[in-house]
Amino acid sequence: MRHRWDIFCKVIDNFGDAGVCWRLARQLATDFHQEVRLWIDDLATLSCFTPELNCKDLVQTVQNVKICSWQQLQMEFACADIVIEAFACDLPDIYIAAMLESDQHPLWINLEYLSAEPWVADYHLLPSPHPRLPLTKFFFFPGFTKGTGGLLREKALMEQKNEFDEAVRQTFMKQLGLYEKEPGSLWISLFCYADAPVAQLLQVLFESVQPILLIVPAGKVADRILEILKDAPIFGTRLIASKHLSVQIIPFLEQTEYDRLLWCCDINFVRGEDSFVRAQWAAKLFVWNIYPQQEQAHFRKLDAFLELYTDRMTIPMAAAIRDMWNCWNSRCAFNAGTWMNFLAFRESLMLHNESWVNQLMKQEDLATNLVQFVENRL
Known part of the structure; x- marks a missing residue:
């Protein structure tokens, strides 16, 4: 089934966060024909390995993924069906407020960093209710073993x-x-x-x-x-x-x-x-x-x-x-x-x-x- 996905990425000081989110967004759009928006706070970093990207455009579509600068969250937008908070980047308050106002709350996923530590499988897919709001996020842990979220690997x-x-x-x-x-x-x-x-x-x-x-x-x-x-x-x-x-x-x-x-x-x-x-x-x-x-x-x-x-x-x-x-x-x-x-x-x-x-x-x-x-x- 085709769903709308929002992936949020905050670039800290290197390429990894943006690289993982971009690969994931492209695969969801290409291999699974999902409707994907990638919200990123640093277009310049993403452009280093995405030459089609124009850093001056706050909203643009590249390889079937809509790329949006976080600045655009000040404009009118609609929540997606699935919201991925990559690497505990913390969703903007304005987006969380929109999630609460949605007729059906989006499925909220916290995509964690990759680790081979044994405890990862125990925490993969665990729900985490919001301490104040009627929202729940689910932890999703990539990994190398059964019981984890696996590794990024395109079908082809x-x-x-x-x-x-x-x-x-x-x-x-x-x-x-x-x-x-x-x-x-x-x-x-x-x-x-x-x-x-x-x-x-x-x-x-x-x-x-x-x-x-x-x-x-x-x-x-x-x-x-x-x-x-x-x-x-x-x-x-x-x-x-x-x-x-x-x-x-x-x-x-x-x-x-x-x-x-x-x-x-x-x-x-x-x-x-x-x-x-x-x-x-x-x-x-x-x-x-x-x-x-x-x-x-x-x-x-x-x-x-x-x-x-x-x-x-x-x-x-x-x-x-x-x-x-x-x-x-x-x-x-x-x-x-x-x-x-x-x-x-x-x-x-x-x-x-x-x-x-x-x-x-x-x-x-x-x-x-x-x-x-x-x-x-x-």
Whole structure:
């Protein structure tokens, strides 16, 4: 059944919130033919990976999703049938008042952050009555296991990945200004937070005897790398950092193009939530830079995911992954030994990641679970 959905997104200080909400909105509109409005308080951030977006237009339709600036809430509007409050962003008072005045109160869902912590399944779908008003919201937790809300995965994603053959790959690489991959070389995509040990990574890669191309999207980290390598020679669109290491800065990509970049690379450094999930669907080696939280709460999330992800690995391989990820998240010093030990398990990790994807595919995706929940409630 076709319903009207309102998704509310407040951008804190990074791309993740907007990225997740945009993927979800597009999938609801495309895969399920729902009527979707995305209310966002920062059009500029969304435009970084949505090139069709015009930041001057407070209301516009892009890829079958109506995108609205929160400023438009001062104008006349009608509530949707389903309201998603993404990541506890708190609905505006004016919208809550409109919900109360509706003939039928909307189904109110609080879409939480992704976590592999064991308690998530216990709290998924729990109702939370408003302390003062006759409204109830439901907690919806994305997750990696049965009993959670699942992960974002478009219906055609795996088919598109399988169709990404060498000819399509070559065309895509040319569009990004990437040369043909050298035999035996290693392609690495780098998307991380500014406090990641980037200088240490560059030093380790600088000493590599294997040809390496480090691909970095434009932004703060790219600027930092350019400063570190300010004296490096430039060949075409690449910085040549050493005999075997070159660095290429590329434009910040639209989400579908970013997925393809992950498919092209041998190792993907990712961050936050959106790129973290996409790296798993890519089934290549990946290293997660988790978003830092107060009182180091993010380390509990990191450990919980590693517990799941490494469960079927050999003890040495699991130890190599844990060391690599912990060092990349500044729990210990990042060095060449950690990197080489990680690379030593490359072939085994590729097989493990294929198995991991197959395991994740056994559960429904996040959008499907949301639609099913709504159909059962309305």
